[in-house]
Amino acid sequence: MSNVKPPSRWSGAAPSKWPGERLGFPDEGRGSVGRPGRRIFALLIDWAACFVVYAAFFFQNPWASTIIFMVEQIVLIAFTGGGFGHLILGLRVVKVDGTYAGWWRPIIRTALLVLTIPALIWDSDQRGLHDVFAGTVLVRR
Numbered sequence: 001m002s003n004v005k006p007p008s009r010w011s012g013a014a015p016s017k018w019p020g021e022r023l024g025f026p027d028e029g030r031g032s033v034g035r036p037g038r039r040i041f042a043l044l045i046d047w048a049a050c051f052v053v054y055a056a057f058f059f060q061n062p063w064a065s066t067i068i069f070m071v072e073q074i075v076l077i078a079f080t081g082g083g084f085g086h087l088i089l090g091l092r093v094v095k096v097d098g099t100y101a102g103w104w105r106p107i108i109r110t111a112l113l114v115l116t117i118p119a120l121i122w123d124s125d126q127r128g129l130h131d132v133f134a135g136t137v138l139v140r141r
Helices: 036-057 064-080 084-088 104-114 129-134
Strands: 091-095 136-140
Touching (some): 064 084, 064 104, 091 104, 104 129, 129 136
């Protein structure tokens, strides 16, 4: 009988040896949890791309940059598995079982990401609350 538990949407607070261990993801390489430096840089790429569109077409609207970012995240994660930054840096958003995130998970994930605070609170698998509540994880391609 195996002691390995199936992946859980709510990974709990117990420490793990590496990010993603409790979820069944490898320590390194393809399929491992994306590390903070790569994740933050991907976010900066996404914000920069959205700012270019904002500056070119919507500069006077104070909410336009946030809406552009949300649309970019939701559409690209749902259809390609990640935003511009994720794709450029070899990351993708998947469900905790490693499969396609679907269309509603990116909506929840992005709404919480825009609130900022959920993205700053991480569990031992290096998933922000936005990923925990959406049942997703950011992994390397």
